[in-house]
Amino acid sequence: MSHAAAKASIGDSEFDRDTAITARAGEPGVYDAELSAGWTIIAAVNGGYLLALVGRALSAALPHPDPFTVSAHYLTSSVPGPAVIRTQVVRVGRTLSTGQASLFQYDESGAEIERIRVLASYGDLAALPDDVRTVAVPPAIPAYEDCIGPEAGPAPIPGSSAIVDRLRLRLDPATAGWAVGAPSGKGEMRAWFELADGRDADPLSMLLAVDALPPTAFDMGLVAWTPTVELTTHVRRRPAPGPLRVSITTRNLAGGFLEEDAEVWDSSDHLVAQSRQLARALRPA
Incomplete structure (x- = not known):
C-alpha cells in the first residue's frame, strides 16, 4: 500500500500541532491549548481528540512518558477555541505514576466550564517485557484497498464532519451498510x-483511534450523534509503523445508552490498545 502524499513524522504533523500545549508561566501543571475546528463532528469536538490533548498534558506533568490507562468523563460538549488544562500529580511510583486532569473552556463572561475530567496512570512502554500470552486475534478485515473510504456514501449526519478530512479511514464493507x-x-x-x-501512530494518537470510527449505533440502524459519557482506554504497547486496524462492537443499546468495546491492532499483529466507552444514543430530530 502506498500513498502519493508526503508522509508527516511524529512530532511534526497536523495532529501534533492541533494537540500542542503551552505551559502557563507561574502556574505549575497548567497548560493552555487551542481546540481545533478540524476535529469536530457536527459542532462538537471529537472525544478521542480531546483525550489525546489531555493525554499530552499529563505526559508533560508526570515523570513517566506513556499513557497506560486513561479514564475520562465527558461533562459538557467542547467547541473549537481556547482551553486550559489543569493537571495534578496524584502519586509517583517506580513503574507507574498517576495523575488527574481537567480541560476547561470559557463562557460569555469568561468563567471556566469543565468539559472533561481524566484520571490516568502513566509508565514507560519501552520498558515492558516482550512476553505475550494471549487468546486475542486480529479482526477479520479485508485488505486496505478492498475497504471503503468516506467517498462511498453520503454524510451520515447533517452538519460539520471535519474530522473525516483529518483521517484515512477505510471501512470493512460488512460494517458499512448503514x-x-x-x-x-x-x-x-x-x-x-x-x-x-x-x-x-504512537500512544497519544491511539487515544484518538479508539473514538474515531463511525458509531456502532449506525450499524444498529440508529444514524444519529452518539456523544461519549465515559471512555476508558488501555494502551498495551507502542505500535509498529503502518496503518492500524480498529474493531469496535456493541452488544446492548438500551435506555438511550450503548457501550462500545474497541481493539486496536498494529501492522505486526500486536494488540496495542483496548477501550470501553458508554455513549448516549440520541434519536434524530
Missing part, C-alpha cells in the same frame, strides 16, 4: 485507521 441505508444490525464497526498526513 451508509446506503442497509445496516447489518450486528453493532460492529471495523476499519483501517491512519492520520491523513500519514503520520505513524
